Amino acid sequence: MNAINFSLKTLTLFLIFLQIRAIILPCDFSFDKKYGYTCRVGDINITKSHVKIKRIGGNHEEERKLFNRTDTDVLRVIMFNRTINFLPVNITHYFPYLRTLQVKKCGLQRLTRAPDLRFTLRRMYFGFNEIKNIPEKYFWHFCRLETLSLHGNQISNIPRMAFRDLISLKRLSLNNNHLKSIDSVLFTNCLNLEYVDLENNSLQYIESKLFSNQPRLNKLLMRNNQIGAIESGFLSRLKYNETGFNALLGGNRCIDNFTFPRDGNYEDLYRLFVNNCSPPQARVESTTPKTTAKPKKKPKYRTPDMIFFENCTWNIHKDYAHHFKHGF
Template structure:
């Protein structure tokens, strides 16, 4: 126990020693659509995992001298074509009102530290080099509505990675290396409306992917290697009484192994299900029955151990509910 404690202290000291402090150069602009923005236009090399922002360089009043802007007014931070290998650990502390974070074409390698983005609404991390999504990185991103991880190198997403994204509406995973999606990945994302899985290596579609998504209106699955489709996948659209024409408006299967290229926008559910039945239905393997005469072997075998159902901690729902109750009481 003492050895573990000493090792922990040494690790903390090493992290502090390796911590790099830098000033963030910002060009402040105000855009009607996006609000007050910090654009990082000068060089800001974040090659250290433990980098911290110590100060902001830039003229807050460069837009209009009559307004006294501050870091608290910044709601968007943009990194474009800069070398940002790791997200600065305290960026949310420097910009406490941050709603949008965009890091594009920056060579981002990892999501290494939880930044506690409780107020973040939009996160764009496309065209980088992210390979893994840590299981707990997005925990407590309660208000996140748009998440883009397109054109990275992600091959696997842990089952509980998106457990707290209860307000997520749009998700882009276009251009990664995904081969499978866990059936429980989106179980808490009940407000999901649009998902982009284009240009991956998916081979099958599970019927439980979007079992709880009543607001889902579009899923794009183009340019994968899909060979098997569970027809239960379409239950959410059928339960919403979606018109049976123009199915490609809701699900896009272009350029996959088992979907007929002749399937067009004027086809209906029945035609689609027939195509799936003919080309995309893989029969489950059957196991031969074991016949024995002994009483011991004739007994029914105990079912294999199944893991307990995942219990989701409702921190986000509790936190948001508490906040809104406070707001209501204050008026």
């Protein structure tokens, strides 16, 4: 059996090797004050997986040639309105310090692994493509990722542990997809989330623990879904705070064209939810909400007590070491 398995693996690797194609990646180089030295990818077609970059086309700006004749100083790559169904497998070999990767309106079909991206990438924009699934382990190790945009795709499901390592994530856009549900565990380690957009999906139910572990969250967009029930525990997260937490849930089955009041009238909001959005087993008569003691202020910035050591800890030692009980 071992010999058979070894033969199958060898054959698979050989077939992958045969599929590998080398391309020249055309770059229009420019400098951006906010994002750094940028490569805007020119006209190119990548319709097969396992494509490798042979070399980078295009010329550096004159003043940069004096100091750096390679492409290692590129911090942002933009692929816009091209035919790129799969990312080149060795993109980080040519851009090892990449901070921003934008692949928009390119027909990207699948999130293929580029292991080195996880160590440097801060911003990932993959909007308006044809992505249908998020592999469970794809975003593991992305400890420094701060912005993730996957809007305008065809994503219908996200594995519950897909975002387990996104401890630095601040902005998340998943609007205009086909999501029907979100596991309450999905964002457990995303302690620094500030902005979440889930509009224009097919969400039907909100669990009580969803976003219960995000003290910095101040904008939540869930309009135009099919939400018909919201667990009562979710209400406590909607209390207004000093930073002005803003949640929009209009255009759903139980909250038709409703926007949360700007004056922060939590009692009216509570009654609305109890009467219209409570799950069947928890539906009650309209009553005055119970008064509870003010919750203790959570720290503005936290990281999990224990991170997966094989994934993130060594990579974020300088930034987060003082947050860990177990040391390094």
